Amino acid sequence: MTDPSPQPATPPGLFPVATRRVMNLSHFLRQAARRHGDEIGLVWGEAQWRWAALDRRVDAMAAALAARGVAKGDRVLVQARNGNQMFESMFVCFRLGAIWVPANFRQTPDEVAYLARASGASVLICQNEFADHARAVSAAVPLAQTIAIGPAAFGAEYDAVLAPHLGQGFATADVVHDDPCWFFFTSGTTGRPKAAVLTHGQMGFVVTNHLCDLMPGTTASDASLVVAPLSHGAGVHQLTQVARAAKTVLLAGDHLDPAEAWSLVERWHVTNMFTVPTILKRLTEHQAVDAFDHSSLRYVIYAGAPMYRADQQHALRKLGKALVQYFGLGEVTGNITVLPPALHEAEDHPGARVGTCGYARTAMQISIQDEAGRDLPAGEIGEICVSGPAVFAGYHNDPAANARAFRNGWFRTGDLGYLDTQDFLFITGRASDMYISGGSNIYPREIEEKLLTHPAIAEAAIVGMPDREWGEIGIAIVVPRPGAALDEAALLAWLAAKIARYKLPRRIFFWDELPKSGYGKITKKLIRDELTARGFATPGQ
Numbered sequence: 001m002t003d004p005s006p007q008p009a010t011p012p013g014l015f016p017v018a019t020r021r022v023m024n025l026s027h028f029l030r031q032a033a034r035r036h037g038d039e040i041g042l043v044w045g046e047a048q049w050r051w052a053a054l055d056r057r058v059d060a061m062a063a064a065l066a067a068r069g070v071a072k073g074d075r076v077l078v079q080a081r082n083g084n085q086m087f088e089s090m091f092v093c094f095r096l097g098a099i100w101v102p103a104n105f106r107q108t109p110d111e112v113a114y115l116a117r118a119s120g121a122s123v124l125i126c127q128n129e130f131a132d133h134a135r136a137v138s139a140a141v142p143l144a145q146t147i148a149i150g151p152a153a154f155g156a157e158y159d160a161v162l163a164p165h166l167g168q169g170f171a172t173a174d175v176v177h178d179d180p181c182w183f184f185f186t187s188g189t190t191g192r193p194k195a196a197v198l199t200h201g202q203m204g205f206v207v208t209n210h211l212c213d214l215m216p217g218t219t220a221s222d223a224s225l226v227v228a229p230l231s232h233g234a235g236v237h238q239l240t241q242v243a244r245a246a247k248t249v250l251l252a253g254d255h256l257d258p259a260e261a262w263s264l265v266e267r268w269h270v271t272n273m274f275t276v277p278t279i280l281k282r283l284t285e286h287q288a289v290d291a292f293d294h295s296s297l298r299y300v301i302y303a304g305a306p307m308y309r310a311d312q313q314h315a316l317r318k319l320g321k322a323l324v325q326y327f328g329l330g331e332v333t334g335n336i337t338v339l340p341p342a343l344h345e346a347e348d349h350p351g352a353r354v355g356t357c358g359y360a361r362t363a364m365q366i367s368i369q370d371e372a373g374r375d376l377p378a379g380e381i382g383e384i385c386v387s388g389p390a391v392f393a394g395y396h397n398d399p400a401a402n403a404r405a406f407r408n409g410w411f412r413t414g415d416l417g418y419l420d421t422q423d424f425l426f427i428t429g430r431a432s433d434m435y436i437s438g439g440s441n442i443y444p445r446e447i448e449e450k451l452l453t454h455p456a457i458a459e460a461a462i463v464g465m466p467d468r469e470w471g472e473i474g475i476a477i478v479v480p481r482p483g484a485a486l487d488e489a490a491l492l493a494w495l496a497a498k499i500a501r502y503k504l505p506r507r508i509f510f511w512d513e514l515p516k517s518g519y520g521k522i523t524k525k526l527i528r529d530e531l532t533a534r535g536f537a538t539p540g541q
Helices: 027-036 051-067 084-096 109-119 131-140 158-165 200-214 233-243 258-268 277-285 309-319 399-405 444-451 488-496 524-533
Strands: 040-044 047-050 075-079 099-103 123-127 145-149 180-185 195-199 223-226 247-250 272-275 299-302 323-327 337-339 365-369 382-387 410-419 425-430 435-437 440-442 457-467 471-480 507-510
Touching: 027 051, 027 233, 040 051, 040 084, 047 051, 051 084, 051 158, 075 084, 075 109, 075 131, 084 099, 084 123, 084 180, 084 233, 099 109, 109 131, 109 180, 109 195, 123 131, 131 145, 145 158, 180 200, 195 200, 200 233, 200 323, 223 233, 223 258, 233 247, 233 272, 247 258, 258 277, 272 277, 277 299, 277 309, 309 323, 365 410, 399 410, 425 444, 435 457, 435 471, 444 457, 444 471, 444 488, 457 524, 471 524, 488 507
Parallel strands: 040 247, 075 099, 075 123, 099 180, 123 145, 223 247, 223 272, 272 299, 299 323, 471 507
Antiparallel strands: 040 047, 180 195, 323 337, 365 382, 382 410, 410 425, 435 440, 457 471
16 A cells, blocks of 8 residues: 555654554443443344443454464455444454454455455455355465354354453554554445555544534434444444444344334334435335334434435435435545534425535535646536545555545545535536536436436436447436336426436436445446346447
8 A cells, every 4th residue: 555645744853643553443342341341232133242241252352363373464354244243353353453354245256355355365254154255265365264153164163263262351452543454445336346444543533523423422322223234334333333332233134124124223212323325215115114113313324325305305204303414435434524414404495405415524624626636616516525534544555546546635536516605515426427418518416316306206317328429328217116107208208397408318218126236326337237238229329
């Protein structure tokens, strides 16, 4: 990894931040165990773990791995569904000073083998049902240790490995600000995933900022429901809960069951949860939202992609003033903007902040820049760039990607948007989503928002596809609501009354569902691939 941005020389007599000692993030768990040891820290189905027991298990597994030669700086790849071992593995790695490399459990064996190679993993913790993944990883990299969650032929069993060390204790590794703690792999929607390097010092700030801006007032009396894989954004959210000894509640099953989720909210008096827009949409459109008491919810956080206004309004009508939106990438650890509950409005009126993803998070700064890196005035669309303590340390072993990602010290998000006169941010789309048709720049999100106001449409996405005459044309993919009948010509005519003619998509296709990434995001790359796979060809080709 190379340092991605220019750093001024440290003045004589001052201690450089990069080498300054900071708290090892696993100390959050130690604090929770000391202050709230007999209280429940983790719930998974009918199983429960108290804070003191979790801390002892993390100590024991860290001691076991250390005895097997795992040391500070080693990379530990984890392929597992949400569960207590997945929860623990983060703190085990941090306590050792090792680097946590979680994979999304939905990824294929070949994809996880790539993560192993890209990260330089030497240890694999793998759930027993993923034997094909374990074989692919062991064929891709020389593994010093393989630990299986549950009985498996490919490795020593997790609980059997830690059992002999229970009660021994383990000394937490000393760390400095820039010591890596987590290789956070990007979703890879435009190419191979890259390992964003998160550090102990940076993540200490991120946790503080999450508590300040997203969930103010969080305490040990709170409870958080996990409805997404802990390998990414939900893992950052989990770390934040541990920092305040708020219990984490995991779904019992492998897939999102809205009825189970709402029953857990009622049972455990859940006060916060982290979601993405597609998950929040499923939760609030399911009939179970009205069958269980969810009045305990104070913060229902959604991020990862913009939420369409129609879906946002529906969620607000079901949950009230509990929604919290933030905008952020893995490289900035979700730490760019916040739109708090008070600024969410279910109805459109002159004072409502409709369409914004909020304002800059505490200690973060946003700049809208043109292609030359010049700051643009309010109202002008450009690339969203950001600076501040939440920005990652750079991509692991990828100097070319670092050179592209940073300019004059600013991290370039690749998203397009503008700031209004009060510095509220509006996202118009990914730079890669914008297409040029007949010389006009077209931003799909505006058109998608219009389509989603149609009562018969559940989901919609628009992509630009090559065209010999126009350069590119818009193709709309629409998912009808159950039982709804839609006609392409009639829908185009309906849409023509709402947007300028040059923005109209050339074709509309009706699919049963939109392809999504392993994190629940509607992914334009997958839509283009699916169109190609279905033999789509534009006129003139």
